[in-house]
Amino acid sequence: MEEQIRVRFHGNEGPTVIVLHGGPAAPGSAAPLARGLAGAFRVLEPWQRGSGEEPLTVARHIADLHEVVLSCGFARPALVGESWGAMLALAYAAAHPESAGPLTLVGCGTFDAAARAQIGATLEARTSPELRRLLERIPEEIPDPLAQMARRYELTHSLYDYDPHPPEPDTESLPPFDLRAHTETWNDMIRLQEAGVYPATFAAIRSPVLMLHGAYDPHPGQMIRNSLLPFLPHLEYREWKRCGHRPWAERHVRDDFFATLREWLSRHLR
Numbered sequence: 001m002e003e004q005i006r007v008r009f010h011g012n013e014g015p016t017v018i019v020l021h022g023g024p025a026a027p028g029s030a031a032p033l034a035r036g037l038a039g040a041f042r043v044l045e046p047w048q049r050g051s052g053e054e055p056l057t058v059a060r061h062i063a064d065l066h067e068v069v070l071s072c073g074f075a076r077p078a079l080v081g082e083s084w085g086a087m088l089a090l091a092y093a094a095a096h097p098e099s100a101g102p103l104t105l106v107g108c109g110t111f112d113a114a115a116r117a118q119i120g121a122t123l124e125a126r127t128s129p130e131l132r133r134l135l136e137r138i139p140e141e142i143p144d145p146l147a148q149m150a151r152r153y154e155l156t157h158s159l160y161d162y163d164p165h166p167p168e169p170d171t172e173s174l175p176p177f178d179l180r181a182h183t184e185t186w187n188d189m190i191r192l193q194e195a196g197v198y199p200a201t202f203a204a205i206r207s208p209v210l211m212l213h214g215a216y217d218p219h220p221g222q223m224i225r226n227s228l229l230p231f232l233p234h235l236e237y238r239e240w241k242r243c244g245h246r247p248w249a250e251r252h253v254r255d256d257f258f259a260t261l262r263e264w265l266s267r268h269l270r
Helices: 031-037 058-071 084-095 113-126 129-141 145-160 179-194 200-204 221-228 254-268
Strands: 006-010 016-020 042-047 078-082 103-106 209-214 236-240
Touching: 006 031, 016 031, 016 058, 016 084, 031 042, 031 078, 031 254, 042 058, 058 084, 058 179, 078 084, 078 254, 084 103, 084 179, 084 200, 103 254, 113 145, 113 221, 129 145, 145 179, 209 221, 209 254, 221 236, 236 254
Parallel strands: 016 042, 016 078, 078 103, 103 209, 209 236
Antiparallel strands: 006 042
16 A cells, blocks of 8 residues: 555444545545444544646555555445545445445535536525625635645635534544646546546446435435445435435434444445
8 A cells, every 4th residue: 555545443343334535635534434434343534645746546546445445454445424425335346346345425526517506596596696796706815726625625625514413523633735746637527527437337246335315415315325326226215304425424313323323334244
């Protein structure tokens, strides 16, 4: 495993689960998932590769994750991905169906332009006139693209949540958001979708797959599920009404979310 890939460990007993963070390029975002599963499982939290000499691709992330899977000491570990991490879990399992255990997709990302357009429409409907004015002023007030993205996230992240608990502080400092890694990775995922690679290659996946989604999540869960079902007819789906993009943080569903996830993983990790 190359030096750029860092893995944090949570819990020492039980079957192995690998949690995959979102973004792309948001290491640490899956830590609350890892902590919530650590009592029943041995959980690995890899931080995906940042930008470097070569442009990042989905294939590069798959290869990095395969190194983590092969080194974890557990045959066919479970993969629990959130947002972009859910997409990476599917891409990995399609490329290495013999190595992937059960897959859980939490707030899964999109695989077609219609679902992405729906995200935009939902966020637009939730944006107040005052918030819109603040967003429009960002390019004038902040010249740096990375700082612009950070400010945009600061202003809009609440649009993704229903009624969240306060954020849990991480135990250590997280690296700064890698805008180049995010852009390169996401552009390659869009390229692969437009070429017809995804979601078609998900037909190779034989692992059980569970999709967990909040009805308030701007990511349209049922649209995303329907785009996957032709290739994953065994996909299971669970949706909570008072829940946004991060079920583990939502007051109304957190306990049920973790109970559902633990029970499903325990049943499939034999």
